[in-house]
Amino acid sequence: MRTCVEVDFKVYTGFVDQKGGITMQDTLVVYFSASGTTKRAAETLAKLLGADIAPLQPVEAYSQQYDQIVARGEQEKDQDSRPALEPLSVNLKQYRTIYVGFPTWWSQPPQVIDTFFETVHLADKLIVPFTTSMTSTINDSWATLQQLATTAQASLQPGLTANSTAAIREFIQ
Numbered sequence: 001m002r003t004c005v006e007v008d009f010k011v012y013t014g015f016v017d018q019k020g021g022i023t024m025q026d027t028l029v030v031y032f033s034a035s036g037t038t039k040r041a042a043e044t045l046a047k048l049l050g051a052d053i054a055p056l057q058p059v060e061a062y063s064q065q066y067d068q069i070v071a072r073g074e075q076e077k078d079q080d081s082r083p084a085l086e087p088l089s090v091n092l093k094q095y096r097t098i099y100v101g102f103p104t105w106w107s108q109p110p111q112v113i114d115t116f117f118e119t120v121h122l123a124d125k126l127i128v129p130f131t132t133s134m135t136s137t138i139n140d141s142w143a144t145l146q147q148l149a150t151t152a153q154a155s156l157q158p159g160l161t162a163n164s165t166a167a168i169r170e171f172i173q
């Protein structure tokens with residue numbers, strides 16, 4: 001049974017175990033989504049895992065127009081920029097495993113994923129990456145993710161291409 005508990009004036013989510021004790025939820029799903037597909041995949045994943053979920057929100061929100069997303073994404077890629085992110089809505093301390101989701105852009109994670117790895121304290125966390133895409137797979141982004149995780153002193157775990165509920169179910173089984 002999912003529940004909440006207050007510790008040091010902070011509310012954490014968790015589960016009531018069979019003995020009635022509180023087990024803290026230690027898995028979080030974070031995601032960036034420009035047009036909603038990765039958000040839906042993240043929600044499915046979080047639901048199936050019983051995990052908490054938090055969006056990665058750029059300070060300057062992306063347009064909902066496809067052409068404008070492409071134009072901005074291309075400029076950010078060419079400039080190797082680090083678009084600023086709003087502070088996360090959760091405290092990462094409680095979590096050991098963090099699923100990190102993003103749309104594949106030009107066979108790579110969008111630049112906001114670089115921002116996430118470089119500005120959030122991820123040392124010793126287990127990072128499970130997932131992506132949505134037209135055809136690309138999580139393998140295309142692997143070298144970049146490995147570099148980002150190494151610099152962040154996080155441990156990159158096998159990830160998934162989350163283009164269907166079936167693929168998500170299969171991964172977490």
Ligand SMILES: Cc1cc2nc3c(=O)[nH]c(=O)nc-3n(C[C@H](O)[C@H](O)[C@H](O)COP(=O)(O)O)c2cc1C
Nearest residue numbers: 033034035036037038103106107132133134135136
């Ligand atoms: C700027 C841009 C670049 C893209 N590059 C790729 C790509 O290299 N490979 C691919 O399979 N899909 C690519 N796509 C498709 C997206 O990865 C796919 O539609 C994704 O599910 C969108 O997720 P979102 O709705 O969460 O933003 C690209 C889309 C955009 C807007």
